[in-house]
Amino acid sequence: MGENILKRKIGIEKQIDDFLDKVSESGLLFKCGVDYYLKDNMEDFAHKLEQITETEHAGDALRRSVEDVLYRRTLIPDSRGDVMELIENMDSLLDRFKGALWRFEIEYPEICAPFVEDFKALVDCVLEAVEALIRASRAFFKDMSAVTNHIHKVAFWESESDNIATRLQRSIFRNKELRLSHRMQLRDFVRHVDKIADRAEDLADRLNIFVIKRSL
Amino acid sequence: MFIFFLSSGLFLGWSLGANDASNVFGTAVGSRMIRFRTAAIWCSIFIILGAVISGAGASHTLGKLGAVNAMAGAFMVAFAAGMSVYLMTKAGYPVSTSQAIVGAIIGWNFFSGSLTDYNALGKIFITWVACPVLTAIIAVILYLLSVFAIKHFKFHMFKLDRIMRYGLFLAGVFGSFSLGANNIANVMGVFIPVSPFSDISIFGEFSLSSSQQLFFIGSAAIAVGVITYSKRVMMTVGKGIFELSPVMAFVAVWSHSIVLFLFASQGLEQFLLNRGLPTIPLVPVSSSQAIVGAVIGMGLLKDGQNIRWSKVAGITSGWIITPIIACLISFIALFFLQNVFQQKTFQPVRFGISQQVLASIRTTGLSTKNFDDLSGQTFANASQFKKILDQRMELTEASRKVIMSAAQIHAMKITPDARKRISKDMLSLEQIQALERLKGRSYLHKWQLKRDLEQQGAQWQARAKDPEFNRNLRNKLAHLYKTFKSDDGS
Known part of the structure; x- marks a missing residue:
């Protein structure tokens, strides 16, 4: 009972902030997990996998709670629809990070040394794109005029990740030492990771429309 | 019987609400x-x-x-206003009760031979035009302030x-207060004199005047x-x-x-009066036109692209067409009520010139030489008296008012019974x-x-320099x- 009384009532502003923290955290865990995987440090990789799963659960719980509060008693419906869409889309990014890391665990792809650096660079670009999107989303709630400053950075990092993904796929398929099946598996991995940046760019475009709608 | 006659006002109140x-x-x-x-x-x-x-305040102007x-x-005037609102709404015209009631009252003036106070009418008309314009200006200022604050x-x-x-x-609570204060005149204003x-x-704490009791009943109808x-x-318009x-x-x-508050507040009027500032006329205005005015004001501030000018045209035509239609309906309906249903739709207000009346007029500085010979004559109604006066000389609106109010017959007797009715x-x-x-x-005249x-x-x-005391007086x-008032003189 004491715990209930002392339990701090979390405002919706704080819940949304926490949720965006979870999305950001999942990106960082993904990056660490891929690094460990590429170094073949499977013990720490497994730990990151565990952590990202927990983060995803926590993110889901926060999303449900935010949606519940939004539906029950806050926000003018017009804004409510936009906020709801934003939260759900951000949650899908979190899911993608977790899904991508689990794919490494399930398929256990052999990433040969020539591709490692490009793989790392791809992950970095994707992470930058998502981080810029998270900053834009925070600004959407707190300072609408600052959103566009972050949105164009999402587009920049998405195009960078596209460049790296193309380069990487090209070198994978030009490597005659690998079997076709291996090449195709690596290509799928590259595409899977690159798609996270594509998705971030789509969300940035939506966010831009929300901002235009609410412009004074 | 009064409740039956009040029913048209209550209906008007209901539709307003x-x-x-x-x-x-x-x-x-x-x-x-919410x-x-x-x-x-x-x-x-x-x-x-x-x-x-x-x-x-606003009722006083209608009065x-x-x-x-x-x-x-009074029943028929309110009924005519309600009917014109209904008919014009059916025909798809934007219409306001404030404009309909004014037309209906003018219809009664024509029918009963009473004079329409064109000063009051002019004031009312200017207020109608000023209402959406003023709302637009206030909306633009408030909007700019809000945007500044948000940024x-x-x-x-x-x-x-x-x-x-x-x-x-x-805003809703304040708006409801202002709506009640401003628009109750439309609903109950015509019933005040009767x-x-x-x-x-x-509880000896405060008293409710007879018009306040009427306002209470009328506002209860609005609440219903x-x-x-x-x-x-609310679900359609509000969205x-x-x-x-x-x-x-x-x-x-x-x-x-x-x-709406500005055009209804006697407190504000008093505040301005006490400081020697020009006052805002207290006139019933259209709540819907105020809202449209605000929207147009903000639309113009943006780029004016999205403004539906047909709506603006609708409002302007409403200022003229609504009172004319209500006036016609009122006149025709009063004619039927009086001649077919044998109901007394007005108490004739007679005018009479006597030596006392002439002396009273002279104390105001006006010369009576053009109508001294009318002494001893009475006139059936205001229109007839005005016609006679106009034939004899050119009068300013203010001078005519002085003469007519001095000559108006309003027989009174100070009886103990009537005295008891005063709280x-x-x-x-x-x-x-x-x-x-x-x-x-x-007494035969009020001034006596x-x-x-x-x-x-x-x-x-x-009292000099005490406008509030004088207003109360x-x-x-x-x-x-x-x-x-006693009946024997009219």
């Missing part, structure tokens, strides 16, 4: 920020408070336009949302309209307004409420004593009673004229 409540709470309810039941309760309470506390002096006439303070979206909610709720109520004192029928209107943006909706409702709280002890000394006297009371002491004399005298 059903339609206009959406202007004050439509946004909040249409967007489901439950309809909560909004309806708050709206009703504040409409009643506004009407009872602050409804007298100046034409004092409907028979119950059946400067960088509110969190949810905090801004909460501010908007509370702001809209407060009200059978006398002043009542509640709000509770029974406004939900549907329509809301589609602007939350900030714009917030500004629209606030500017509407401010303007003790209304008059001071000295004023009551002065009145007692006039017991048994009869006023003169005799003034002779009794300072309590009945107007005028109200008290008007009450005495009504209370001591």
